[in-house]
Amino acid sequence: MSRPSVRPITMRWLAIAGLLCTVGLTVPLAAQRPASGSEAASYVSIDAAVVALQDVTLVDGTGGPVRRNQTVVLQGNRIAAVGAADAVSVPEGAAVVELSGHTVMPGMVGLHNHLFYMAAGGRMHPMSYTGQRLYLASGVTTIRTTGSLATYAEINLKDEIERGLQPGPRIHITAPYMTGDESIDIMTRFKNADQARRFVRYWAAEGATWLKAYTTIRTEELAAAIDEAHKSGLKVTGHLCSISFKEAVQLGIDNIEHGLATNSDYSAAKVKDQCPADLWQTATTVDVDGPEVQSTFEAMIDAEVAMTSTLAVYELFVQGRPTRDRRTLDAMAPAVREDYLAAKAEIDEIGRPEAGFLNAMAYEKAFHDAGGVLAAGVDPTGNGGALPGYGDQRNYELFVEAGFSPEEAVQVLSANGARVLGVFGDLGTVEAGKLADLVVMRGDLTAEPSVIRNVTIVFKDGVGYDSASMQADVQGRVGIN
Numbered sequence: 196m197s198r199p200s201v202r203p204i205t206m207r208w209l210a211i212a213g214l215l216c217t218v219g220l221t222v223p224l225a226a227q228r229p230a231s232g233s234e235a236a237s238y239v240s241i242d243a244a245v246v247a248l249q250d251v252t253l254v255d256g257t258g259g260p261v262r263r264n265q266t267v268v269l270q271g272n273r274i275a276a277v278g279a280a281d282a283v284s285v286p287e288g289a290a291v292v293e294l295s296g297h298t299v300m301p302g303m304v305g306l307h308n309h310l311f312y313m314a315a316g317g318r319m320h321p322m323s324y325t326g327q328r329l330y331l332a333s334g335v336t337t338i339r340t341t342g343s344l345a346t347y348a349e350i351n352l353k354d355e356i357e358r359g360l361q362p363g364p365r366i367h368i369t370a371p372y373m374t375g376d377e378s379i380d381i382m383t384r385f386k387n388a389d390q391a392r393r394f395v396r397y398w399a400a401e402g403a404t405w406l407k408a409y410t411t412i413r414t415e416e417l418a419a420a421i422d423e424a425h426k427s428g429l430k431v432t433g434h435l436c437s438i439s440f441k442e443a444v445q446l447g448i449d450n451i452e453h454g455l456a457t458n459s460d461y462s463a464a465k466v467k468d469q470c471p472a473d474l475w476q477t478a479t480t481v482d483v484d485g486p487e488v489q490s491t492f493e494a495m496i497d498a499e500v501a502m503t504s505t506l507a508v509y510e511l512f513v514q515g516r517p518t519r520d521r522r523t524l525d526a527m528a529p530a531v532r533e534d535y536l537a538a539k540a541e542i543d544e545i546g547r548p549e550a551g552f553l554n555a556m557a558y559e560k561a562f563h564d565a566g567g568v569l570a571a572g573v574d575p576t577g578n579g580g581a582l583p584g585y586g587d588q589r590n591y592e593l594f595v596e597a598g599f600s601p602e603e604a605v606q607v608l609s610a611n612g613a614r615v616l617g618v619f620g621d622l623g624t625v626e627a628g629k630l631a632d633l634v635v636m637r638g639d640l641t642a643e644p645s646v647i648r649n650v651t652i653v654f655k656d657g658v659g660y661d662s663a664s665m666q667a668d669v670q671g672r673v674g675i676n
């Protein structure tokens with residue numbers, strides 16, 4: 196099994212790229228290119244005008260079956276050709292990367308991918324260093340922040356990534372959380388509909404493209420926010436509770452986060468604009484094939500409202516689940532790790548029983564099978580065990596456990612996220628003409644789900660970044676910055 200040793204040959208490839216330019220080959224200018232001498236540039240392992248990935252196992256994100264012995268040609272920041280080795284000609288002078296024994300999939304599009312971290316011990320802080328590195332190193336090349344803590348830090352980071360100064364994914368900015376009374380104190384607690392409209396207009400002008408409603412928001416304010424958002428070209432998603440999925444669809448919401456454990460459609464105790472206390476019990480007992488659930492799915496599918504899965508963060512609160520991933524523990528600062536492991540020990544004793552979690556997995560599979568658009572994201576909050584990128588990879592393993600085929604799971608993690616963000620024309624699948632955002636993994640992803648963790652190179656805009664060096668640089672830093 197060959198393993199590309201990427202760093203030592205970079206200079207040779209750069210020389211080849213230079214040669215191509217001197218002989219006059221026209222290559223479209225790449226966007227989001229690393230600026231020379233920048234932190235982003237320090238992680239680049241492959242940068243050539245034309246790159247050919249040879250002999251790859253390809254899961255292309257369309258949901259179609261895995262294809263073997265494929266060649267993928269990247270030219271500038273686009274995918275120029277994809278096909279069987281004997282059907283694709285490699286342009287002369289291309290930097291050839293021999294990838295026998297490796298899988299390639301599209302860059303993941305994470306729809307619940309905060310740039311802040313919440314963890315055991317009362318921690319909550321912006322991730323201004325580790326977040327962007329962990330996302331890119333893990334193969335997440337596009338994120339929606341889906342509720343922000345320090346919105347201007349996130350706007351600034353997006354700008355620095357676009358200027359090639361910092362490594363990191365493409366970022367879709369979400370405004371600060373919109374909620375009602377008695378919610379988390381960093382959030383905007385709306386007092387009335389006028390305030391909601393004012394808030395939306397302000398953040399639209401500042402560059403937000405999405406809004407995130409949170410648990411205790413009331414109908415009047417959510418309706419006003421959605422109406423004002425749609426007038427300004429923004430979209431709205433929500434971690435709901437006081438408003439059920441079907442009620443939110445009625446109000447015109449565009450996307451709903453988290454799935455079954457936040458849906459109050461099935462709660463016997465539901466009162467308008469109030470959060471019921473029995474959501475986890477409902478999640479455990481509701482029949483995912485029954486008429487109540489099918490009625491939610493029909494409402495969402497008819498209105499084209501997507502659902503975002505965040506299984507990796509829910510798993511952390513369930514007894515007896517494998518949630519002590521070595522890489523995650525190594526990335527945590529020592530005090531964060533200590534508090535996390537103490538929290539996990541307690542959860543294994545008195546945490547949520549597994550039945551509710553398994554039913555939530557079945558709910559998402561049923562939504563997908565019914566024709567709903569299911570996408571995914573990590574949500575690096577809760578007790579801190581679902582890290583940016585690593586948790587997105589864990590979602591892949593959980594989808595396979597839930598009964599998705601490897602091809603379907605990749606489609607959920609890439610193409611479906613791109614659809615929800617309105618960027619499917621450029622991203623989400625490995626097809627000629629699309630932007631060259633790809634993930635290279637050692638091993639056969641379709642044979643063994645944990646291969647999703649073996650990322651070696653991540654291409655964004657046709658530039659290859661070395662995953663191992665980004666991962667090395669975050670060791671012991673998660674929980675600090």
Ligand SMILES: [Zn+2]
Binds near residue numbers: 307309434
């Ligand atoms: Zn969240």
